[in-house]
Amino acid sequence: MKNTNKNRFRSGIQLYALLPLILFIFSNCAKDTNTAISKGTAPIKVNIVGTEFNTAAGIGLKASNSKNTAAISSNRTSQIPFNKDFDLVTEVSAVDPATELILKANAATTNGAKAVAETKDLSPNVKYKLAVYDQSGNYVTERDYVSGQESNAQALNLDGGNTYTFVAYSINSASAIPAITFADPNNKTLVGSHLAINGSDDFMYFKMNMQVSGNTDNYVGIVLKHQLCQVTTIVDASQTGYNITAVSAMYAPHNSSATINLSDGSASGTGTAGSVNVAFPTAIDALMVTGTPTIINANSTAGTLTVGAITVGPLSATNLVPFTDLVFEPGVKYDVKFSLIPKDIYLVHAGYSAGRINGQIWLRHNLGASGDPDVLASSIAGNYYQFGRKNHVATGTGTATNSNWNTSMAAASAWNSGSEAAPVKTTNDPCPTGYRVPTEAELRTLISNTVSSQSGPWSTSRYASALILTSKRNKSVKLTIPAQGYWNYKGLTNPPFDPDVLLNSGNMAIIWSSNGSGGVTYLRSRTSNPTAHIVETTDNRNKEWGFNVRCIAE
Template identity: 40%
Template sequence: MKKGLHLPIYFTLISFTFLTFTFISCDKNSGSGEGAGEPVLVTVNIDANSNYEDGGDIGNNNDQEAKTMASIGLPIESHTIELNDKFLLKAELIPTGQFSPNIARKIKASTSQNASADLKAEKNPLSPNVRYKLVVFKANGDYLREVDYVYTQEASAAKLMLDGTVSYIFVAYSVNSTSVLPAITFSNPANKTLNTASVVAPAGNMDLMYFRRDLTLPQNTATNLDVVLKHKLTQITTTIDASQTEYDIDALSGVTLNNHLPISTLNLSTGNITPSGTATTVPLVFPAGNSMIKTAAPAIINASPAGTTLTIGNLRITHVTAPANITPIGPVTVVAGFKYNMKLTIVPNDEFLTYENQKAVRINGKVWMRLNVGATAGDPDANPTTYLHQGNYYQWGRKFVVGSGTSNLSSAPSGWVSSNFNSPTAWNTGTEAAPKKNITNDPCPTGFRVPTKPEMDDLLSSTIITRNSGNFTTSSTNYNSAFVFTSKRKKSVKLTMPLQGYYTILGYTSNDQNYSFAPFISYRGTYGLYFNSYFLAPRVNSRLTLIANTSSNTASVVIQQPHSGNTVESTPIRCIAGN
């Protein structure tokens, strides 16, 4: 059984031949009465999984990559509110799904339509004894007959005999219930057609599912029709995570999804849903007992066009009680037929700390080293900075030290590599969403790793960037220039990033090899480049770029366009907590 939870629906028809013609002809008169073929038996098997649409996993990037990926998926909604002076509540609404292995190549080529076809469907297991109905229409849309089925008990249903060589339209639907199966409604009962057929789900949050297949039956051949039901409403699974506080959630109540329209009308021809009724709430049910992480049972919502919101009536984390009736997210738009994870993370407010024997700072829940790798300054935020704040230089994906923080090399050191390192797992053997340190190549100390691009993006969005008191001139001996990243939540919490320049290359090659080392450090005092672990394609990596212009500051996390030697250059490294 394929694992997964929620996405597109696929339909498969498998035909096979019965051994005897006598069996096929025994009930000749039960066909449609149209066509020259003998009546044939249509057996229905429903797939063990039902499907949701695929939203992709596109992150929350503020650059062209996010725009490209958004064109083939759905964005992550993210909001952060203060619970009190000690904690923040970060809320994310994430469409579930994943990209197939070649999706990055197709994104890079800007073939978003093709890339969309490669998104993997996520499945939901179908429970035994769920009721569903199969409706048969003639090719012209006229109603013919219907049969009720019970999943895992299909053999006990009435036999469905239809004329061979005739074209039919098969429609199946269910509300994912073992007891409820609503009837079809025809706008003109005297003239029953597919275009006038609909199903109204009982008021509440019934999980409407749908399937359609247009098919011409073979002659004298029994047919096994495999049905995969597609969810038409939205499913949201909500998790509240207080693990960063190291305290349990010991009180939680009154959590609801809002603006749910209780009536859903399914168009049997198109599969489209029309919501109606007075907007109401869907209560979320969390497990009893105390724990750091609580996950509610999945909830079905037929969201109003105005969007849905989440309300928490009462939340307490051991010693801290949140304000009553908070709304950490919304209104946000959710798309019918998609499955989402609502992740609410309780984050201790930004602070300085010692982590894995390193001086560190927590900003928006993420722990950063306060010094570059190799730097030895006693006060990471001394103003201005000195030569002790300058860290080692590293080529992308490697842990060999090209030069110390104060170096000004006239030629390449013996360990310098003259070719691009085109490995997506050079520093990260996981994913951007779930990174995993490659200990073979990562230069960060124990408990830390090279950050991902989204983590650098988050640092920029969570801080205010200013200059220190350095002179910001380009010189091989200018060690006093730095940008200061000050927390937006606590003014005294900051992170200092020296503008210590970088080592670049000379020339261009077409085979990613045999580059020449550019002698002497470039732009020390005015440029600060910091690699992250992101890798999209050969020579397409990413870095934090800090530039001190004459009267302005530039700070951005860029995806470098493919050009000569992106991974051959050498920059300092600033590490983030993680393994």
């Protein structure tokens, strides 16, 4: 019995002594197994996810200030004279890139179920190249692909277990793909890899590092990012009523060619430095014209935007320069819109004193008033009208309503048989020939293009207070809207709604809109809320109120 225990003890000691050897053998077997899995042929499958522009946030469009530094702004506006009646307003805005793609690059590289090459923004048949470099940055190989026809390309197989740098690029063309040139053809490296492109080429770039696995497909999800600035130019003459028949515009500086550093996709302008013309349609006869997107090959703090020549109906001008200090950021997409805007001025329109603000022409008086429109007096107090009615129910200086008061509500379309976007004046409209009651949208436009202020005490003094709407473009042009209050109605639920008393005279300015859908809408300013604003109600009974009317030109 004792011998048996001794034998067992000796065996345990021997097994314990052999344990490190056993673990070492298993460990090496496992390493051999893992190495076998990761090595071997690693097929590379290409998946075009889409194309992207850089975001404007933190990049934006910049303007040089007096200290020669760059102040970030994603939007710029310029207003310069076109002629004595019109201004050329130029708006430059950075376009945000798409917030979401159908496939994300990360998902495409890890999810074999998404192996089929897809295109989002990259058009079919566009050529692109994929170049491969090893972990030391040495050139390995390259393949040319055609968007939508990736399966026709020569197979790309690499060594499993190794890490590679994948660089893809395109000029967004179905006919050409630039060749890679090496600083040292005998020592081809990523750092020494370059491309030569034309200044108008839409160069796009992608780069990623990835360890590939042998004996299984490896997916490279490519998102090509635009590396040069792209600008879409729009010319809008709709506010003139005339068609554009000729236009030319250009951006400067612009280089005729560029050298691309393939290690990071950066472009260095080469060749002749000059300007690039916007390609507009050859046959133009429209209120609005859009040019083909323009590639700008430059990185300058003094970018110039010039309208070489433009003809709009009988109007023409040459050599208009809205900006001389633009910074065109590489990889950012911009919209540039030229608009011919009538100058904000006083004028006589259809026989009446009027003011033009942002192209809209407004009577300078509330309907029924006269006298100097900017002198606060009883003479500029206009008549009161119920919604949808042609005849006034009280004068601006009266102390009671008249027999024109209607005890039931008018129809929603009583003043506008069209729509908000395309209003149609009706026979119930009280405005004179050539004018009509404004829509809600037109009142909102008036508010957005003016600065609100109040004049007078804004108390119970009937003729001493007014809302002043001053043009943002020309502070000498303003509309004075007396704080006349409104006539209330009696009745709680159902007609008849008889006239009641005059309320808020001296401390509330109100003018009707023609929008009567589901209630009423009007512009208002009052003591507790002085800035001009739009009020929308859903109570049809409010059509019985007696408000002032300020007419807009048709």
